[in-house]
Amino acid sequence: MQLMSVVDVRRLAVGYDGREILHDVSMSVRGGEVVAILGANGSGKSTLIRTILGLVPTTRGEIDLFGTPQRKFRDWARVGYVPQRLGAGSGVPATVGEVVASGRLARRGIFRPSGSADKKAVREALTAVGLLDRIGDPVATLSGGQQQRTLIARALAGHPDLLVLDEPTAGVDAASQEAFAAALGKFAAGGGTILLVAHELGPLRPLIERAIVVHEGHIAHEGVPPEPAGHHADPGHDHLHPHAAPEKDKICVAPTDRITAV
Amino acid sequence: MDLFVYDFMIRALVGALVIGLAAPALGIYLVQRRLSLIGDGIGHVALTGVGVGLLLHHSPVISAVIVSAAGAVGIELIRQRGRTSGDLALALLFYGGIAGGVVLVGLSDDSSNANLMQYLFGSLITTSPQDLVVITILGVAVLLAMTAFRPALFAVCNDEEYARVSGLPVRTLNLLMAVTTAVTVTIAMRTVGLLLVSALMVVPVAAAQQVTRGFRSTMGLAMVIGLGAAGAGVAVSAEIDTAPGATTVILALGAFVLISLGGGLVRTLRRRAHQPREVEPPDVVLQS
Incomplete structure (x- = not known):
């Protein structure tokens, strides 16, 4: 069971509005593995996991989840998704407990009311991320890092086998990052599989068994997590990036073929 | 209160109470989605339906x-297409609805x-017994759907992508919301009017x-406020001879103002009680 492939991506291509973002990507994650997808902003790393989760349609290629083609996959309770931030819909206050309880719906279904097993799972998940004392507080009053921990608790509450996280540590304070790493470590120690996207690994680094580096829509490296390079290696580096460099001059190359044709 | 000896007043009151309870139970999901004005738009569209009914004698x-x-x-x-042109498409639909x-x-x-005017601003006291049956059945159906599916609807309105990854029938739940909004608008047309x-x-x-x-406490309290405003709206409008729909809305707005002021006052007092006033040390060296 441990050797079964949990995520299997073969020759995947994805594009929006006619522009291809991922070209011919193949990768797989085995049961119990902790894999990080790394890459610069705009490399296509978030698109890759969003496509694996079915949020972005594929252009070409195949994705299997737990050995089932993604299109036919129905057992979504086995997958716990942790998005980058809390959804935009927050016009009405909601407590931490209410948000985490959403994580039980995949297990319970929409017709069955919440029972004692659901309440227990919510409390356990909040304990795992160290936020049980905030269960009755509105999520809007939490710090960014605590909100992120609420989202991981929501995913853990459904007792998934695979946890998929999109940039979990982006903009998260140090205390929350460590609470985060501890919760993920416990999940992995219990045999869980983790696939996460990150810009930098930070305190999650000791957990990562394998890294996949995405660059310009291709897989550029796969194996041991690469050491941070240059000023990224400084402990005090705060990762403020200017906008990506403009594309090389390909767009403005003179159409020499037409010039000669005239 | 001797007004409620008349049957038509009792019917008006029952109709208003059903809607006062059902409308906020649905509205909370619209507010959570930041679609507070969608009910207004659907009200515009419903007027075309009224026109069709009158024209065909149905x-x-x-x-x-x-x-x-x-x-x-x-x-x-x-909305599902999620394109910016959606905003303009909505405007076209709404104005088409009211003009039609x-x-x-x-x-x-x-x-x-x-x-x-009866459809635009409501006409509660002309509610017939048949109308009341329709209002009650549809109102109870809306109420049941909104409370029974609360966890799932909350999940969809709070974080639609997460709900999709959870395998929830997001499209079906969204269509349920759309149809329920239309039903609520139509039954409330009698009480407060489409506008x-x-x-x-x-x-x-x-x-x-x-x-x-x-979220749950907000839903509960909103339903209590809706019920209170609708009941008081009927009674007050009968006493001072005003339009019941507009009176109900004014009362609900009054509740909003009072609760906002009261809530702000309680928060301020609580903060004062918890935080002892700190005296800043002087910036200069004091010589005795």
Whole structure:
């Protein structure tokens, strides 16, 4: 069971509005593995996991989840998704407990009311991320890092086998990052599989068994997590990036073929 | 209160209470999605349905349910596409709805202005026993759907992508919301009228969330405020001879103002009580 492939991506291509973002990507994650997808902003790393989760349609290629083609996959309770931030819909206050309880719906279904097993799972998940004392507080009053921990608790509450996280540590304070790493470590120690996207690994680094580096829509490296390079290696580096460099001059190359044709 | 010895007043009161309870139960999801004005738009579309009903000598309520449900599903499909042109498409649909309604009502046999006003601003005391049956059945259905599916609807409105990854039937739940909105608009047409329908869905929620901390408590309190405003609206309007719909909305807005002020006062007092006043040390060296 441990050797079964949990995520299997073969020759995947994805594009929006006619522009291809991922070209011919193949990768797989085995049961119990902790894999990080790394890459610069705009490399296509978030698109890759969003496509694996079915949020972005594929252009070409195949994705299997737990050995089932993604299109036919129905057992979504086995997958716990942790998005980058809390959804935009927050016009009405909601407590931490209410948000985490959403994580039980995949297990319970929409017709069955919440029972004692659901309440227990919510409390356990909040304990795992160290936020049980905030269960009755509105999520809007939490710090960014605590909100992120609420989202991981929501995913853990459904007792998934695979946890998929999109940039979990982006903009998260140090205390929350460590609470985060501890919760993920416990999940992995219990045999869980983790696939996460990150810009930098930070305190999650000791957990990562394998890294996949995405660059310009291709897989550029796969194996041991690469050491941070240059000023990224400084402990005090705060990762403020200017906008990506403009594309090389390909767009403005003179159409020499037409010039000669005239 | 001797007004409630009349049957028509009792019918008016029951109809208002059903809507006062059902409208905020649905409205909370619209507010959570930041779609507070969608009820207003569907109200515009429902007027075309009223026009169709009057023109064909059918019940305007039934044709309004059908037309506004079709409009709501159309709006939901535009929203799912998630394109910026959706905003403009909504505007076209809304103005098409109200203009179509006014023209169709004008073409019908019963084309008096009073008739049009009755649908735009409500006409509670003309509620017939048959109307009341329809309002009660549909109102209870809306209430049941909104409370029974609360966890799933909350999940969809709070984080639609997460709900999709959880394997929830997101599209079906969204269509359920769209159709329920149309039904609520149409039954509330009698009480507050199509131009004020949205207020009954949104204002009680806005008032409740000034003092609540969670989604469930907001929903409960909003329903209590909706019920209170609707009941008081009927009674007050009968006493001082004003339009019941507008009176209900004014009362709900009054509740919003009072609760906001009260909530703000409680928070300030609590903060004062918890934080002892700190005296800043002087910036200069004091010489004795």
